[in-house]
Amino acid sequence: MSVLVESSGVLPLVDVEIAFAAGSLQDPAGREGLALLTGHLMRRGPAGLSQQRFEDRLASLGARVSVQVSMRSTRIRATVLRRNFEPLLGLLSDLVWRPALRASDFAKLKRQAQAALISRLDDDQTLAALCFREALFGEHPYARAQGGTVNSLARISLQQVESFYARNIEKGAFLVGVAGDVIDSEARALVSSHFPSTKRQKGKDSAVPATRTRPGRHVIIVDKPERTQTQLYIGTLGARTRDRKLFPLIVSNTAFGGTFSGPLMQEVRAVRGWSYSAYSRLLHAKQREAWYMSTAPAAEYSADCAALQLDLLEHWIDRGIKKSQLSFAQRWLINSHCFDRDTPSKRLESRLDVELLGIPRNYVEKHDELVAGVSLQEANEATRARISTRDLTIVVVATANQVASAFEQLPGVKSLEIVPFDRG
Amino acid sequence: MATPQVLIERLNRGVQKRNARWALLRDVAFGDALRLRRFRLGNGLTVLTLVDRSAPTVSYHSWFRVGSRHERPGKTGLAHLFEHLMFNATRNHPTGDFDRLMEGAGAEANAATWTDWTYYYENAPRDALPLLIELEADRMANLVLRVPQVSSEKEVVANERKQRVDDDVEGKALELLYENAFVRHPYRWPTIGSMDDIRGFTVKDCREFYRTHYAPSNATIIIAGDFSELKALSLVQKHYGGLSGARRIEERRVFKEPPQRAERVFQLPAPTPTEKILLGYRAPSFLDRDTPALVLANEVLFGGQSSRLHRLFCLDEELALSVRGSISPFVDPGLFEMWILLREGKKKAVALALLDRELARLGSEGPTPIELEKAMSQLELSFLHSMETAGGKAEQIGFYETVVNDGAAVFERLEAYRDVSTRDVKRAVAKYLRPSRRTRIEILRRAS
Numbered sequence: 091m092s093v094l095v096e097s098s099g100v101l102p103l104v105d106v107e108i109a110f111a112a113g114s115l116q117d118p119a120g121r122e123g124l125a126l127l128t129g130h131l132m133r134r135g136p137a138g139l140s141q142q143r144f145e146d147r148l149a150s151l152g153a154r155v156s157v158q159v160s161m162r163s164t165r166i167r168a169t170v171l172r173r174n175f176e177p178l179l180g181l182l183s184d185l186v187w188r189p190a191l192r193a194s195d196f197a198k199l200k201r202q203a204q205a206a207l208i209s210r211l212d213d214d215q216t217l218a219a220l221c222f223r224e225a226l227f228g229e230h231p232y233a234r235a236q237g238g239t240v241n242s243l244a245r246i247s248l249q250q251v252e253s254f255y256a257r258n259i260e261k262g263a264f265l266v267g268v269a270g271d272v273i274d275s276e277a278r279a280l281v282s283s284h285f286p287s288t289k290r291q292k293g294k295d296s297a298v299p300a301t302r303t304r305p306g307r308h309v310i311i312v313d314k315p316e317r318t319q320t321q322l323y324i325g326t327l328g329a330r331t332r333d334r335k336l337f338p339l340i341v342s343n344t345a346f347g348g349t350f351s352g353p354l355m356q357e358v359r360a361v362r363g364w365s366y367s368a369y370s371r372l373l374h375a376k377q378r379e380a381w382y383m384s385t386a387p388a389a390e391y392s393a394d395c396a397a398l399q400l401d402l403l404e405h406w407i408d409r410g411i412k413k414s415q416l417s418f419a420q421r422w423l424i425n426s427h428c429f430d431r432d433t434p435s436k437r438l439e440s441r442l443d444v445e446l447l448g449i450p451r452n453y454v455e456k457h458d459e460l461v462a463g464v465s466l467q468e469a470n471e472a473t474r475a476r477i478s479t480r481d482l483t484i485v486v487v488a489t490a491n492q493v494a495s496a497f498e499q500l501p502g503v504k505s506l507e508i509v510p511f512d513r514g
Numbered sequence: 515m516a517t518p519q520v521l522i523e524r525l526n527r528g529v530q531k532r533n534a535r536w537a538l539l540r541d542v543a544f545g546d547a548l549r550l551r552r553f554r555l556g557n558g559l560t561v562l563t564l565v566d567r568s569a570p571t572v573s574y575h576s577w578f579r580v581g582s583r584h585e586r587p588g589k590t591g592l593a594h595l596f597e598h599l600m601f602n603a604t605r606n607h608p609t610g611d612f613d614r615l616m617e618g619a620g621a622e623a624n625a626a627t628w629t630d631w632t633y634y635y636e637n638a639p640r641d642a643l644p645l646l647i648e649l650e651a652d653r654m655a656n657l658v659l660r661v662p663q664v665s666s667e668k669e670v671v672a673n674e675r676k677q678r679v680d681d682d683v684e685g686k687a688l689e690l691l692y693e694n695a696f697v698r699h700p701y702r703w704p705t706i707g708s709m710d711d712i713r714g715f716t717v718k719d720c721r722e723f724y725r726t727h728y729a730p731s732n733a734t735i736i737i738a739g740d741f742s743e744l745k746a747l748s749l750v751q752k753h754y755g756g757l758s759g760a761r762r763i764e765e766r767r768v769f770k771e772p773p774q775r776a777e778r779v780f781q782l783p784a785p786t787p788t789e790k791i792l793l794g795y796r797a798p799s800f801l802d803r804d805t806p807a808l809v810l811a812n813e814v815l816f817g818g819q820s821s822r823l824h825r826l827f828c829l830d831e832e833l834a835l836s837v838r839g840s841i842s843p844f845v846d847p848g849l850f851e852m853w854i855l856l857r858e859g860k861k862k863a864v865a866l867a868l869l870d871r872e873l874a875r876l877g878s879e880g881p882t883p884i885e886l887e888k889a890m891s892q893l894e895l896s897f898l899h900s901m902e903t904a905g906g907k908a909e910q911i912g913f914y915e916t917v918v919n920d921g922a923a924v925f926e927r928l929e930a931y932r933d934v935s936t937r938d939v940k941r942a943v944a945k946y947l948r949p950s951r952r953t954r955i956e957i958l959r960r961a962s
Binding site for chain 1: 857898902
């Protein structure tokens with residue numbers, strides 16, 4: 091039985107999470123969005139209960155249920171008033187073991203998911219983030235958007251959803267987590283009675299090929315009319331989860347662009363006022379994930395801002411961070427770590443990440459020691475070893491004719507491509 | 515925990531300066547374990563404390579009774595610009611020190627401004643509380659306002675405006691809605707300010723604004739989380755007790771908005787893939803006795819996937835991708851906003867007719883008892899979620915203290931909702947959600 095419990099009697103609330111080790115990486119090529127559609131179709135309710143009655147039941151219990159799909163997991167998350175914890179578990183158990191997966195719901199869900207993709211074109215920041223991943227990872231599965239595309243969704247059939255469910259969920263390869271106002275023994279007993287055959291099973295660790303960098307600096311302009319402002323992403327490959335340079339890189343990146351006091355934010359925002367936000371972010375996964383800087387400068391100085399960021403990046407790689415920056419970043423990471431565990435649901439989440447995503451347990455349990463143990467030399471070596479200044483993907487959502495020529499002149503640019511924002 | 519009277523006695527022992535002497539105003543229970551206490555320093559600074567040791571964190575909020583309603587035409591956006599300026603140099607700390615010290619201590623510091631208020635907050639590890647108190651007291655009295663800081667922040671705010679309004683279709687529509695739904699009230703201008711006004715601010719404008727609105731007597735401090743009340747109040751006394759409460763605070767001006775007798779309709783062409791409708795019905799103040807009934811109505815209409823309009827628009831008729839509603843939580847009467855995000859190719863007129871039909875039905879028949887029960891359960895859930903962290907508790911208490919003049923009222927809100935009957939909802943919907951009371955913005959698709 092794989093049940094994780096985080097008890098806290100502060101508020102009469104309980105969170106329940108049912109987590110499967112199957113996500114968008116399991117989507118077949120050309121049918122991106124399958125994991126998401128499966129999760130959301132399950133969310134429409136169990137067999138024997140119409141969607142309407144299911145929603146009414148949830149609302150009456152004071153419960154909310156959502157489904158999140160990531161590359162490697164699908165999570166059904168529920169929250170409920172304490173007094174209705176047990177009835178909610180009953181509903182969730184029906185949802186997992188006997189989902190209705192109705193054809194009529196499926197057709198509607200597909201149309202809704204497609205409409206959501208179209209509506210997303212309104213959001214420039216999301217557009218930039220998605221285009222950046224596509225451009226950085228190319229054909230690699232990490233480039234896939236969890237929601238798929240309008241065309242890939244159209245190709246998915248109900249049979250494929252049923253088979254995804256049968257392969258990844260029906261056999262009980264999931265974890266159940268409970269957090270909040272319930273004591274450990276009660277939570278375990280209730281979960282056991284509703285999920286009797288839940289076994290500790292490792293999700294199939296699908297082989298993911300190594301990610302590769304595209305040599306050179308490449309600019310992609312996502313052309314959208316009437317933009318007074320641009321969304322700018324500059325990045326390259328970063329680190330793997332099990333990279334021994336991960337913590338040195340986390341500390342170094344925090345010193346560079348992870349806080350308001352770092353040089354990226356100071357130079358872009360505090361000194362020049364060029365962007366409301368300016369941060370760099372380091373992701374990690376089984377294979378090398380992305381490292382990127384994101385800013386939102388006005389169109390008239392977007393290319394200047396990109397040039398400044400490239401300078402700052404080179405400076406960071408070539409000269410490294412200083413001792414004072416290292417200790418500042420370490421203090422920030424260690425002192426603010428309490429906010430990763432200040433609620434029972436956050437504590438549960440990090441335990442589920444360990445179980446489900448293969449994050450080493452000591453990353454959570456010895457976080458502060460790992461951060462404190464990074465030396466200046468390790469931080470700077472890790473930065474030089476992992477972050478390239480040569481191979482960069484630069485994505486900007488902008489009105490192309492306002493910015494194209496200036497971006498073409500950025501140092502080292504090998505190619506510039508303009509793509510319409512609504513290309514599908 | 516010491517009784518508040520004992521606490522006050524100890525804190526005031528030997529303190530001669532009137533500004534630095536404490537008074538206890540209120541002590542109320544929140545559940546079995548928590549208590550909210552309200553104190554006031556002699557200089558007018560109100561402090562609310564809520565000790566909660568469930569996590570080793572503390573949240574420190576400074577709420578000021580100043581927002582965009584206190585500006586004037588030609589100077590819109592000053593309250594919001596000021597929020598940015600407050601992170602700059604003081605007489606005791608050079609530019610950048612505030613963020614460096616906060617981040618070094620592991621604190622997250624930020625702020626927000628709206629129509630009736632501005633607040634600053636830090637969520638920090640518990641040991642950082644003395645630093646938070648010192649730095650917040652310092653910037654309440656010692657802010658340095660010079661050309662370089664003001665110029666740089668004006669540029670940042672101009673960029674923020676581009677991001678949130680000029681290039682954001684919903685932001686632009688909201689600005690158009692409030693500008694036209696109100697004729698006289700300052701709620702008609704955007705909190706972020708017009709671009710011309712942002713560009714035009716001077717150091718003198720900023721200094722005057724600071725002198726007028728930033729003073730202990732116009733502020734409330736909320737401390738929530740894992741801390742010693744005695745030590746915290748003693749530090750507040752030390753750092754704020756020397757500040758004068760004598761600055762002139764503007765009396766709240768009364769703006770009488772003329773009644774709306776006919777629908778106002780505007781069109782906004784935009785480079786958007788789908789059309790949208792934004793409606794603003796003239797609604798009562800957050801403090802009005804009709805507001806709880808409208809909140810319940812909002813839940814029945816828009817609250818989650820079992821709500822009437824979600825079911826109708828998004829599932830049954832497949833007209834919209836989403837629908838949502840909210841009531842502006844303002845001191846003076848505001849708007850009941852409704853959004854309909856249409857799907858590609860769907861007609862606005864059909865959606866609007868359907869909405870009018872449903873509002874008329876709710877106004878004549880009211881909600882069913884089951885709908886009221888669902889709405890109440892969902893509101894209870896939302897309330898508890900908002901109180902999960904120390905930061906969440908401080909924010910709720912700060913909002914109620916500033917808008918309702920009673921931080922403890924947050925704990926009574928659920929009771930006010932429970933008292934709402936089917937008849938109350940019916941009456942409130944019939945009274946407020948009529949087409950003649952609304953302003954409509956139609957967002958049209960302009961081909962690229």
